[in-house]
Amino acid sequence: MDKHWWQEAVVYQVYPRSFQDSNDDGIGDLEGVRQRLDYIKKLGADVIWLNPIYRSPNDDNGYDISNYESIMPDFGTMADFDKLLKDAHAKGLKIVMDLVVNHTSDEHHWFMESRKSRDNAYRDYYIWQDPVDGHAPNDWQSSFSGSAWQLDETTGQYYLHLFSKKQPDLNWRNTKVRKSIYDMMTWWLDKGIDGFRMDVINLISKTKDFAPSAAHPVPRRPANGPHVHEYLQEMNKQVLSKYDIMTVGETPSVHPKDALQYAGFNTHELDMVFQFEHMGIDSDKELGKWRPQPWQLSQLKTIMSKWQTELNGQAWNSLYWNNHDQPRVVSRFGNDTPEFRERSAKMLGAVLHFQQGTPYIYQGEEIGMTNVASFNSIEDYRDIETLNAYRELVEEKKVLTHPEMMAAIHHSSRDNARTPMQWDNSVNAGFAPEGVDPWIAVNANFDTVNVKAALADPNSVFYFYQKMNELRKQYPIITYGDYTLLAPEDEQTWTYTRQLDGQTLKLTANFTKEAVTRDEAAELPDSQLILSNYDDDQGKQLRAYEVKVYLTK
Structure with missing residues (x-):
């Protein structure tokens, strides 16, 4: 790539x-x-x-x-x-x-023109439909509650708005x-x-x-x-x-x-x-x-x-x-x-x-x-x-x-x-x-x-995020390495590896406030701990919300 x-x-x-x-x-x-x-x-x-x-x-x-x-x-x-x-x-x-x-917006020049009449030059910039049996054209819902259709009294048609009624949808077919x-x-x-x-x-x-x-x-x-x-x-x-x-x-x-x-x-x-x-x-x-x-x-x-x-x-x-x-x-x-x-x-x-x-x-x-x-x-x-x-x-x-x-x-x-x-x-x-x-x-x-x-x-x-951003620029494996999930069923910890050009990175994280012991949390052979949110490394034990990132040398 x-x-x-x-x-x-x-x-x-x-x-x-x-x-x-x-x-x-x-x-x-x-x-x-x-x-x-x-x-x-x-x-x-x-x-x-x-x-x-x-x-x-x-x-x-x-x-x-x-x-x-x-x-x-x-x-x-x-x-x-x-x-x-x-x-x-x-x-x-x-x-x-x-x-x-x-x-x-319904206050955009295009829409203000569009709603003036059915034959306005901008009418087709938006999605207009006739009522069906006196109701909205279909049952689409707005993401902000209610119908996604708004009746416009001037022309007797509905316009589509998937969000607020002040956000008419553009007609991309045009x-x-x-x-x-x-x-x-x-x-x-x-x-x-x-x-x-x-x-x-x-x-x-x-x-x-x-x-x-x-x-x-x-x-x-x-x-x-x-x-x-x-x-x-x-x-x-x-x-x-x-x-x-x-x-x-x-x-x-x-x-x-x-x-x-x-x-x-x-x-x-x-x-x-x-x-x-x-x-x-x-x-x-x-x-x-x-x-x-x-x-x-x-x-x-x-x-x-x-x-x-x-x-x-x-x-x-x-x-x-x-x-x-x-x-x-x-x-x-x-x-x-x-x-x-x-x-x-x-x-x-x-x-x-x-x-x-x-x-x-x-x-x-x-x-x-x-x-x-x-x-x-x-x-x-x-x-x-x-x-x-x-x-x-x-x-x-x-x-x-x-x-x-x-x-x-x-x-x-x-x-x-x-x-x-x-x-x-x-x-x-x-x-x-x-x-x-x-x-x-x-x-x-x-x-x-x-x-x-x-x-x-x-x-x-802040400094933890700053350090992550520095590491990303330092190690291509963080950007490009292949990802593998370990222990997918574990409900307490998330562990995965990244691999690139023979190098391996392993992250293991405890998502709970309890201390847990996991084999996956142990150091990789011939690796160094490049980031953690604790000052020391207790091997297979992960303390509350502990995360460790190892990288092979």
Whole structure:
């Protein structure tokens, strides 16, 4: 396989609204990101992925775009972006933008024209259907609760929105839509950005027949549609292949066989995808994440190991525990109590970062930020998905009680990841000055969990992540080695090996707070311990949340 810079890179994801407020309005901004570039560089990251910064009414925190070539005033100006890009490049950091082209805002010029009349020139930029027996065309559901169809009174037709009703889906069958999108992508790439993270990119192709499912069974959400690969190959040929960039597609409802097509080394589509199989192991079959279930380590290992082995040599993995849509991993798969938070955060980091693929670090993960236990009212939340789910499941359908739903929100809400970055122990955690209310409240544990404390402690989670990033640049086996899972049925420990050019790396991790003894935990012959979250090595014994990484000499 050809080697590419993005395989050896470490990506740091920045959620600009919550990263750093530079102008005292309680909202993070581009200048705030620019002020923190040295911090990201110190961590050892190579690429910054920015969540959407385009002009938007902000119905879904910027994922409803009204102008792709303009900056949301909350975040600053295009001059601020140009300054950020220039400074990042000067420090050897690349910038990857979020590309949201499954849908736009209903305030985008295209949609405002589209809804004026059935014969408007932009009508076919979106997906319009006649009512069926006075109802929506079919039973597709929005990801944000309710029907995926909205009746437009002016023209008497429904438009499709797989997300908020303020996020109408684009009609990718229309060649003009595709050309408009490719032109916009080219405009950004000519500016000098280093790639795209593509939001729900495998939802862009819809079936042509929207008949109700009684007549024609249809999926509740149309992932991996009939023309998606054709569109992505066209996008690659017309835009992506002309630049030395990185692309990653967010692709819900994919399996490794799908990823081999989306991200195969020879399929000319994307460089890698984000899959969600491992993110669903604590979900309920009926209510999904709003009724969290106990999870099993063996299941987590099986899923992630399957992706390691089935993509090996044919496509590239992306490695992530956290992002702006997921709860904090240390609260989810680790232990966020004061006694074990740092130890388990390091363990989880190592288990992920020593697998094959490009690792993604979400802001605050590198200091062990946790879920928000301090939000006790639904009024504390800002996320449209969370608020809609509360209204639907508690107030309308009464499927869950208020306490049940709040427990689920504490576990699963996207706002767990969106509270302000915890820079220090001053008011507002250094995100915004005293006297300014942040757009969403700060997690109450900022007085102990913060960057300032982490940088002052040589044993902090931050320096552990920094060391992992250094090791990745030092040893090609971490990037390219073949992966083998050991003891797959073990519910307490995760052990795997990596092999490349006669060298072996072995990682073993204890996912519990109990000490366990395992033969797999012993040192490899003729090897050295290159990383651990304890100061000494007790051979076959693994202490609470202990992780050890051995490498043959």
